[in-house]
Amino acid sequence: MKKLITIIFLSLFSLTLQAGDVEAGKKAYATCANCHGSNGEGNATLNAPSLGGQHDWYLKRHLGYFMNRVRGFEKGDTFGNQMAPMALTLIDETGIDNVVAYINTLPAADAPATIQGNVDNGKALYGNCAACHGANGEGNDALNAPKLAGQHDWYLARQLKYYKSGTRGNNPNDTYGATMVGMAALLADDQAINDVVSYINTLQ
Numbered sequence: 723m724k725k726l727i728t729i730i731f732l733s734l735f736s737l738t739l740q741a742g743d744v745e746a747g748k749k750a751y752a753t754c755a756n757c758h759g760s761n762g763e764g765n766a767t768l769n770a771p772s773l774g775g776q777h778d779w780y781l782k783r784h785l786g787y788f789m790n791r792v793r794g795f796e797k798g799d800t801f802g803n804q805m806a807p808m809a810l811t812l813i814d815e816t817g818i819d820n821v822v823a824y825i826n827t828l829p830a831a832d833a834p835a836t837i838q839g840n841v842d843n844g845k846a847l848y849g850n851c852a853a854c855h856g857a858n859g860e861g862n863d864a865l866n867a868p869k870l871a872g873q874h875d876w877y878l879a880r881q882l883k884y885y886k887s888g889t890r891g892n893n894p895n896d897t898y899g900a901t902m903v904g905m906a907a908l909l910a911d912d913q914a915i916n917d918v919v920s921y922i923n924t925l926q
C-alpha cells in the first residue's frame with residue numbers, strides 16, 4: 723500500500739503543471755469557497771488561508787500533498803486534517819490543474835493585519851527569509867518558496883509554529899517542508915514569530 727501511494731505520488735509530481743480548464747475549475751471551487759471565500763480571500767473564523775495570488779505550482783503541490791497524505795496527517799494538525807478530505811473532492815491531477823487554473827483568476831489577497839509584533843526586529847529576522855521568499859515576500863519559483871505577502875498573519879504564524887513543533891514538514895515525502903523546519907528553528911520563540919509576521923504584513 724505504502725509503495726502504491728509512493729508510485730501515485732511520484733507520478734503525480736513528475737508531471738509539470740498542465741493548463742487547466744477554468745470553467746471546470748470554477749465548478750469544483752464552489753466547495754472550496756465555503757471556507758476559502760468566493761474570491762479566495764480566506765476566512766479567519768474557519769482557519770482557512772487566502773489562496774488568491776499564490777503561485778500555481780505551490781497550490782498544485784499542496785493539493786497533491788493533502789491528497790496523498792503528505793500534509794494534514796501529523797499529530798496535532800487539526801486544520802490540515804480538515805483540509806485533506808477537501809483535496810480528495812478534486813479526484814485526480816486534472817481536477818487539481820482545473821481548480822488551480824480557476825484560483826489563478828482570483829484577485830491577489832491582501833489580508834488585514836491582526837498580529838502586532840516588533841516590526842523592526844521582524845525586519846532583521848526576515849533577513850534570513852528573503853533569500854528564498856524574496857525581499858517583498860513574493861516567493862521564488864526556482865527555490866520552491868511560496869508567496870507570503872498578502873497572506874493572513876494568523877495563518878503564517880500558525881504554520882511557523884507547526885514547522886517548529888514537527889506538525890508540518892516531517893513527512894518523509896515532504897522535501898520542501900523539511901527545508902522550512904530548519905528555517906523556522908531560527909525563530910527563537912512566539913515573540914520572534916509575531917515579529918517576523920508583523921514585518922511580512924508590511925510587504926506588498
Ligand code: HEC
Nearest residue numbers: 753754756757768769770771781784801802804805808821
Ligand atoms: C472545511 C473548510 C475547507 C474547505 C471546504 C477547503 N479548505 Fe483548503 N484549507 C482549509 C484549512 C483550515 C486550511 C489550512 C490548513 C493548515 O493549517 O495547514 C486549508 C489549506 C489549503 C491550502 C494550503 C494553502 C497554503 O498556503 O499552504 C490550499 C492550497 C487549499 N486549502 C485549497 C483548497 C481547495 C482548492 C479547496 C476546494 C477543493 C479547499 N481548499 C477546500 C479549509 C478548507
Ligand code: HEC
Nearest residue numbers: 850851854865866867868878881882898899901902905918
Ligand atoms: C532555503 C529557503 C527558505 C528560507 C531561507 C525560508 N523559507 Fe519559508 N519556505 C520555503 C519553502 C521551500 C517553503 C514551502 C514548504 C512546503 O511546501 O511546505 C516555505 C514555506 C513557508 C511558509 C508556509 C507558507 C504557506 O502558505 O503555507 C511560511 C509561513 C514560511 N515559509 C515563512 C518563512 C520565514 C518567516 C522564513 C525566515 C525565518 C523562511 N520562511 C525562510 C523556503 C524557505
